[in-house]
Amino acid sequence: MKYSFIKDNDWLLILTVFLLATFGLVMVFSASYAIGIAETANSDPYYFIKRQIMWFIIATCAFLFVMHVPFRYYRNLSVIIIIISIILLILVKTPGIGHTVGGAERWIRIPGLGVIQPSEFVKLGVIIYLAQVYTQKQAYIDKFLVGVMPPLIMVGVIFGLIMLQPDLGTATSIMAVAMLLAFFSGAKFRHLLGLAIVGVSVFVFFVRSEEYRMQRITGFMDPFADMWGEGYHLVQSYIAIAHGGLTGTGLGQGVQKLLYLPEAHTDFILAVVAEELGILGVLFIFVCYAIIIFRGVVIGTKSRSPFGSLLAFGIVFLMAIQIVFNVGAVTGLLPITGVTLPLVSNGGSSLLVTFIGLAIIANISRNNKRQKRNMENVEEQVPA
Numbered sequence: 097m098k099y100s101f102i103k104d105n106d107w108l109l110i111l112t113v114f115l116l117a118t119f120g121l122v123m124v125f126s127a128s129y130a131i132g133i134a135e136t137a138n139s140d141p142y143y144f145i146k147r148q149i150m151w152f153i154i155a156t157c158a159f160l161f162v163m164h165v166p167f168r169y170y171r172n173l174s175v176i177i178i179i180i181s182i183i184l185l186i187l188v189k190t191p192g193i194g195h196t197v198g199g200a201e202r203w204i205r206i207p208g209l210g211v212i213q214p215s216e217f218v219k220l221g222v223i224i225y226l227a228q229v230y231t232q233k234q235a236y237i238d239k240f241l242v243g244v245m246p247p248l249i250m251v252g253v254i255f256g257l258i259m260l261q262p263d264l265g266t267a268t269s270i271m272a273v274a275m276l277l278a279f280f281s282g283a284k285f286r287h288l289l290g291l292a293i294v295g296v297s298v299f300v301f302f303v304r305s306e307e308y309r310m311q312r313i314t315g316f317m318d319p320f321a322d323m324w325g326e327g328y329h330l331v332q333s334y335i336a337i338a339h340g341g342l343t344g345t346g347l348g349q350g351v352q353k354l355l356y357l358p359e360a361h362t363d364f365i366l367a368v369v370a371e372e373l374g375i376l377g378v379l380f381i382f383v384c385y386a387i388i389i390f391r392g393v394v395i396g397t398k399s400r401s402p403f404g405s406l407l408a409f410g411i412v413f414l415m416a417i418q419i420v421f422n423v424g425a426v427t428g429l430l431p432i433t434g435v436t437l438p439l440v441s442n443g444g445s446s447l448l449v450t451f452i453g454l455a456i457i458a459n460i461s462r463n464n465k466r467q468k469r470n471m472e473n474v475e476e477q478v479p480a
Contacts, residue, residue: 103465104461104462104465104466105163105458105461105462106391106395106457106458106461106462108387108391109387109388109391109392109395109454109457109458109461110163110458112384112387112388112391113159113388113439113451113454114156115384116381116384116385116388116439116440117152117155117439117440117447117451119380119381119384119440120148120365120439120440120441120447121145121148121149121152122347123365123368123369123372123440124144124145124148124361124365124440124441124442125142125144125145125148126347126348126350126353126368126372127350127353127360127361127365127368127442128143128144128145128353128360128361128442129141129142129144129145130353130354130355130360131144131353131355131360131361132144132145134355144361144442147444148442148443148444148447150444151443151444151447151448152447154444154448155444155447155448155450155451155452156451158448158451158452158455159451159452159454159455159458160455161455162452162455162456162459163455163458163459163462164459165459166459166463167401167403167404167407167456167459167460167463168401168403168404170224170228170407170456171228171231171403173224174224174225174227174228174229175225177221177224177225178221178222178224178225178250180221181214181217181218181221181222181225181254182253182254182257184204184214184217184218185214185215185218185254185257185258186257187204187214188201188202188203188204188214188215188261189201189260189261193205201260201261202214202215202261202263212444212445213443213445213446214445215258215261215263215266216266216443216445216446216448216449217445217449218254218258218270219266219269219270219273219414219449220411220414220449220452220453222251222254222270222273222274223273223277223407223410223411223414223453224407225247225250226247226251226274226277226278226406226410227277227403227406227407227410228403229246229247230247230277230278230281230406231281231402231403231406233281234281234282234402237281237282237283238282238283238284240283240284240287243283244278244281244283244287244291248274248278248291251270251271251274254270255267255270255271255298258270259302263434264299264302264433265421265433265434265435266434266435268299268421268433269414269417269418269421269435271295271298272417273410273413273414273417275288275291275292275295276409276410276413277406277409277410278291280405280406280409281406319331319334319428328358329357329358329359329364329432330425330428330432332352332356332357332358332364332367333352333357333364333367333426333427333428334428335352335356335357336350336351336352336353336357336364336367336368336370336371337367337370337371337426337427339351339352339371340370340371340372340373340374340375340377341374341375342374342375342376343373343374343375343376344370344371344372344373344374344376344377345371345372346372347372347373348372349372350368350371350372351371352367352368352371353368353371361441361442362436362441362442362443363422363425363426363432363434363435363436363437363441364426365436365437365440365441365442366378366381366422366423366426366437366440367426369381369440381437381440385415385416385419385438388412388415388454389412389415389416391457391461392408392409392411392412392415392454392457393408393409393412395408395457395460395461395464396408396409396412396457396460398464399460399463399464400464400467401460401463404460404463404464407456407457407460408456408457408460411453411454411456411457412457414453415438415450415453415454418435418436418437418438419437419438421433421435422435422436422437422441423437438450
């Protein structure tokens, strides 16, 4: 039994997750100590890393617990989870509970833990909800009005609540993963194409509705045209990447994090990695991501449960979408959306939710291995 317990775990996935998260702790400290000295009340260079280590410990405990919770239990909790998600998004806008930073209302303050970002938890809640609903609708998933559309109405409500914060990056991530789950559920291509057209139209509307969003678009297209304004983040990111070269300046030796590069420990931590550890450091991150995503896809493909498959696909592709958004912003291939780099950027809510999501995938993997072993045992007992 003990041997089976150890053997059933997906150690490649688990070790890669913790290796990358530990690497993230090192980079968060390197990227944040200057900001800690300059911007915290006590000029504490360890302010951000102490909080990130606290969240890392909480996330590790959550991972070990969730990894042993059968994933099928979430099916019965999906409605409760989505209701809690909506309540959390409403609390963000509630005076005395919501916390505002830089004009954005995206956080809830919790005594002893600081602030949490509900939208991070909502991402996982939406995946669980959609995986459950689309599993139930498999018999008529090809019918748009009764199969595909109803759960997307709930996603639209959540999209609207997140846009009130406002947070276009997170809202877009949720819509994108909802589309992918509809696709993997078996929805017809023409239905998905219609939804994609509507989604792009909504995205364009929200971009054009606020001047600062339009400025981000123009800023990423030609950052040097306004290098001290909207293009400032991207220009400083370019400088960091160029300074690092192949092997980097050395861990802790970067210059751009010294208050030149904004959000060096969060949104633009990849630029700090590129400067201090070079292209090789960035390649290490990408290899870890490739392993995690590959294992997630394989686990989802092997699951005999449609719910398990959709759950694994949703979690791993949400992570992939966040990676694309962040890397695209740092390199100037996409507009800056404020999406953090999973497992690497500073941020307790993001780290905790990512750990929980990957723990669910680890549990699905354990279930796959146990089912395979049970089938092999049954085959051995059947007379030839």
